[in-house]
Amino acid sequence: MTGGSLGQGLGVAVGIALAHKLDGRSARVFVEISDGEVQEGSTWEAAMSGSAFKLDNLVALVDCNGIQADGAIVMDIEPIAQKWRAFGWDVVEIDGNDMAQIIDALSWARTVNQIPKAVILRTKPGKGLPTLEAREKAHFIRVEQNEWDLLVRELEDQNA
Numbered sequence: 001m002t003g004g005s006l007g008q009g010l011g012v013a014v015g016i017a018l019a020h021k022l023d024g025r026s027a028r029v030f031v032e033i034s035d036g037e038v039q040e041g042s043t044w045e046a047a048m049s050g051s052a053f054k055l056d057n058l059v060a061l062v063d064c065n066g067i068q069a070d071g072a073i074v075m076d077i078e079p080i081a082q083k084w085r086a087f088g089w090d091v092v093e094i095d096g097n098d099m100a101q102i103i104d105a106l107s108w109a110r111t112v113n114q115i116p117k118a119v120i121l122r123t124k125p126g127k128g129l130p131t132l133e134a135r136e137k138a139h140f141i142r143v144e145q146n147e148w149d150l151l152v153r154e155l156e157d158q159n160a
Contacts, residue, residue, distance in 0.1 A: 007040025009033045010060060014046045017058040017116075028110075032061045036068030039075045044087065050116040051088030058116040059109040060089070063096060065123045084118040096121025097128075129154050 003009035013031035020027045037043055050058050064080060066072065077083070084091045092108055094101040102121070109117040126132025131150055132143075143151060 003033075003037070007037050007042040009037060010043050010046040010050070013058060013060070014050045014053070014055065017050070017055040018053050020057055021053070021055065026057075028057045028059065029055075030059045030061060032063060034068065035062065035064040035066065035077050035080070036074075038062065038077055038080065039068075044083075047084065047087040047089065047116075054114045055116045056112050056114050059106075060084075060116065060118045062118055062120050063123055064120055065096075065125055067125070081118075081120050084120070089116050089118045091118045091120060093120040093122065096123035128158060 001009070001012055003012065009031050010033055013029050017029040020029065033043065047060075050060075062080065062084075064077075068074065081091045081093050090111075090113065092105050094105050096102065102119075105119045109119060111117075124133060126135065129151055131147060131154060
């Protein structure tokens with residue numbers, strides 16, 4: 001589902017993870033939320049529930065890029081990792097633009113210790129493509145027809 005800045009994503013994920021636990025399923029639930037979304041109180045209520053129900057089958061991937069739909073983050077959310085820990089979650093912070101770190105973090109998230117996991121991904125939208133990195137509102141990247149050739153050249157330059 002897409003919950004976006006309404007802050008509904010983690011609550012739905014907690015419900016699904018709890019249902020799996022109650023039904024004796026070994027399934028894992030992954031939810032991707034953003035730093036804009038964690039400004040919502042319902043996200044923290046869901047975080048508290050995930051810990052209270054010992055949902056070690058739940059992993060929150062928290063994309064922290066410092067922007068939300070309309071620009072910069074409205075409320076300062078730092079120190080975000082400490083907040084997740086305070087709510088009873090296991091936490092790891094990584095470079096969310098580094099695929100090797102993402103793979104390692106997902107492997108770490110498979111550990112079972114009776115508490116949910118949060119992976120804080122420090123990201124930069126459009127990473128590696130200067131044209132996209134420079135955009136002010138990178139959440140709404142629409143590549144215009146006249147930009148395709150430029151972006152292809154940027155990618156080719158990286159692989160040269």
